Amino acid sequence: MIKKLIFFFVIIGCLKPNEYTEQVNQAEQVISLQSWDDFIENRQGNIPLMIIAVHGGSLDPDWIKTRTCDEATIVKDSYTKEVALKIESQLKIYGYNPYIVLNDLHRKKLDLNRSLNKSNCGDSTTKPYWNLFHEQVYNYRTEIQNKFGSGLVIDIHGQSHEEQRIELGYLLSSSELKMDNSTINSSSFKNESSVRSLLNKNLGELKLTDLLSGEFSIGSLLSQKGYASVPSKEVIAPKEGELYFSGGYNTAIYGSRNSGSVDAIQIELNMNGVRNTDQNRSVFSKNFAEVIISYLKTYYKNDL
Numbered sequence: 186m187i188k189k190l191i192f193f194f195v196i197i198g199c200l201k202p203n204e205y206t207e208q209v210n211q212a213e214q215v216i217s218l219q220s221w222d223d224f225i226e227n228r229q230g231n232i233p234l235m236i237i238a239v240h241g242g243s244l245d246p247d248w249i250k251t252r253t254c255d256e257a258t259i260v261k262d263s264y265t266k267e268v269a270l271k272i273e274s275q276l277k278i279y280g281y282n283p284y285i286v287l288n289d290l291h292r293k294k295l296d297l298n299r300s301l302n303k304s305n306c307g308d309s310t311t312k313p314y315w316n317l318f319h320e321q322v323y324n325y326r327t328e329i330q331n332k333f334g335s336g337l338v339i340d341i342h343g344q345s346h347e348e349q350r351i352e353l354g355y356l357l358s359s360s361e362l363k364m365d366n367s368t369i370n371s372s373s374f375k376n377e378s379s380v381r382s383l384l385n386k387n388l389g390e391l392k393l394t395d396l397l398s399g400e401f402s403i404g405s406l407l408s409q410k411g412y413a414s415v416p417s418k419e420v421i422a423p424k425e426g427e428l429y430f431s432g433g434y435n436t437a438i439y440g441s442r443n444s445g446s447v448d449a450i451q452i453e454l455n456m457n458g459v460r461n462t463d464q465n466r467s468v469f470s471k472n473f474a475e476v477i478i479s480y481l482k483t484y485y486k487n488d489l
């Protein structure tokens with residue numbers, strides 16, 4: 186409602202009186218058609234897993250300015266929303282409903298993997314939507330914590346780096362992943378990671394290197410299904426000069442680095458063989474659903 190009023194006064198404030206009635210009518214038509222709820226898709230789940238996708242949205246209404254500031258990345262992560270929906274459908278076939286929060290607004294209008302201040306190039310039009318989206322994720326995360334004791338957030342993105350492989354982000358940099366096992370398994374690395382809670386819960390039995398590149402790491406499970414991934418048993422770290430995303434705002438905020446017992450992993454999907462055709466997206470989503478169920482059973486809920 187606040188958004189609607191702001192929009193209304195911005196429109197009428199710029200007009201000559203004789204243009205007033207016609208323009209007001211047009212503005213009323215636009216605002217009656219769209220509300221922030223139209224840009225978010227969310228569903229409650231019945232397992233300790235939340236899937237979010239923020240850069241796959243397509244809607245780019247004229248009444249929200251396109252972001253043009255220097256630091257703004259405005260490219261969409263193609264087909265990531267579709268992949269998220271396919272993973273959800275596949276999980277439902279197996280009887281599991283993940284918590285879902287998906288964004289339909291194009292990244293050129295708002296970046297939901299940034300803090301509020303960095304999301305909008307100084308234009309506060311989208312502030313109510315940033316709040317709505319993040320409140321929804323926050324509320325589901327709290328619900329997962331209360332209902333299941335612990336859980337996992339998967340933030341799905343798409344990367345266009347040269348190496349065609351899936352990049353998994355645990356908030357550890359490329360150079361940190363290259364270090365020796367005893368350094369990676371030190372408490373400072375654990376405390377820096379987005380899976381801190383899971384490691385604390387299994388102190389002494391589970392090491393950070395197990396989650397990054399062990400037999401039952403997501404990277405190794407995906408590799409076994411034919412999807413090259415880093416980190417994994419096969420590729421422990423990116424080589425010198427290779428680009429790698431280690432996890433952004435959502436992984437930091439909704440994982441357990443700062444607080445709570447819900448962990449987070451950023452999943453950056455490559456294009457070839459994963460996102461590039463509808464068939465590949467379907468096959469990948471089925472495989473990913475199987476991997477994530479097995480992961481949840483191993484680390485979060487044995488009786489899933």
Ligand SMILES: [Zn+2]
Binds near residue numbers: 341342343
């Ligand atoms: Zn992205």
